[in-house]
Amino acid sequence: MNETEARLARIRGAVPARDHNARTIAALCSNPGCARRAVLDAAGVDKQRLAAYIDFPARFGQSQFAITRGNAFEAQVKANGCAELLRLLREKLGLPIPEVSYDDLELVGGNDSREVRYARSRSLLARAAASGAGAGTLFDHPLLRLEIGGRKAYLEPDLIAFQLHDRFHVVEIKSFAVIDGQADAGKVAAAVTQAAVYVLALRDLVTELGYAPEKVAHDVVLVCPENFSNRPTAVLVDVRKQLTVLKRQLSRLARIDELLAALPAELTFDLEVDDAGVPTRPAASVVEALRTVQARYTPECLDTCEMAYFCRDEARDDTAALGRTVRDELGGIESVTNVLGLANGSLAPAAEQVEAAQLLQMAARLREESLMAMLRGVAL
């Protein structure tokens, strides 16, 4: 264990690291400027548990119902030798009839250690890549790896990698409906970012094997139920844009050392659980630890980060909590109290705030005048 890893282990405390999956990695990239999230995620802290413990429970996450529905749809698409998936790939992508080979990489003779599974995924994909068409078409549940914040994280994927014309494609099976060719934009965006994570991890693997990254297509196959039936349909989605974003954010995370250097050496988010698994650390002490790591709350956090309610509360007086555009329009002043003070003249502007203060005062005057005009209009 190198120094950074030891440090991260201390921060996490005496619990196993949270696994990353495509969902957490995709979310990781949604607020790259936040040191708090970067540290918590790099250390593999269970943010959901942490947030609940300090009484700001996250209010997102998949419902059990959605998970069950998702699993059932996936099982259906893969049932009977992937019969439905093969039909789709043949119809939509022209997969030749002879190409039906299917390898399940989830279990390795009852040995499901990740190292073994990864090695097997790697060797089967290597063989398929080397011998081209016919040497493997569908690979279910390959275990992939991606470097996150300097650590190799295994990705527990629920995907199929699929080889067509000597190229691998990622197949992502999702249970939200495509109705008349349209689907919920937010869900599609999330699914596509997740698929991009897999493309990236798969590209890492093929580059390690000595191929060009383009051996993995930037088009992913999204399989969803069509209209209101359970019949699956497939669309090809280009994920190049998501790949660029992802790579940039991951490279920022790779510099976790720089972040750690600025933090107190004894920092930890250990809940100090006793033998029965009951945490003994006072919540206030956890909050104090959290406050030592700088956050950068934005309204988008509510959809992507378990810590959102805590950070929002902390940032209540912070103009950034209103969103980036609002902060810019408020002249870049950081605190709501100060904005109001400058606007009504009760707070003297510092040298660099003079211009902003003038703008704010003008805005306040305009508001006053239009309000008066409105009142007069009502009076008439």
Add this chain to the structure above:
Amino acid sequence: MVGVAESIANLEKRIDQLRAEVRRAAMSGDRARARALRAELREAERAWDDAIAEVERKAAPVEVEPVTPKQAGPLLPIREQVHQALTLLSVPAAPKLIVAVHEAFFAGQMLGTRLTSLRRDEERSFRSAPYSRPYYICSALTADLLSAARGLLAISTWPMSRRIIGPLSPRVDFLTAAIAVAEHISRIPDPAPAATRLLWRFAANIPGAAEGFDAMEPASVARAAEAELAVHLDADTSLREQAGQRARSQLSDVEQLFGSRLRAVPGTSGGAREAE
């Protein structure tokens, strides 16, 4: 499953402890701590719910629709029902398909939930008194590691190669089963709606099998399946036979039926270790 049961037991213990802690904190007036522990408690309960849901999902991979027993004749033991359905299909199959076949062609109700433990019961029976039954419901084996193929049931009296699953076998078995179902339907005078629905599930995913549900003809489904089968069959058969020979020469009797565990097989990477 043992692992899951164990973790459920642990969670229950933890939930009890947490309740006691919450009560103590509340009584001592430590509201912050009581709140924090409450949150922990909720998390633990959620984890417990999830674990239970997972157990249920695993225990019932089959959604058993409440079928009204057709003719309330004497209920065959589950292993005989499965034997019947598998014999009709002639290839290893997943519980879901077995239930569908039973519903389509046989009388009485099949309890999907009981399929889960069947293979384990059969293995136990075989271990305690080998070959004392005329047949066992056993596993299909993966071609490379000769371990139990996930979620497939087979019959012990079949030739070994038929129980081997190579990369092409899932498709080959799907097509073979389609032909078997089509032929069976064409032999019975008045197939039940469940039977036609079952055939359609095959036909819809075989090129050229049927224009649509209403235009479906068992004979043309079988023909289309045979046409595609011809493309894959040779390669699949030779691989299955090779692996079958390996299984017969390398595995113990019980392993031949229920799969080898963690045996290093030459020529596969992954370094599976000898264990247990």
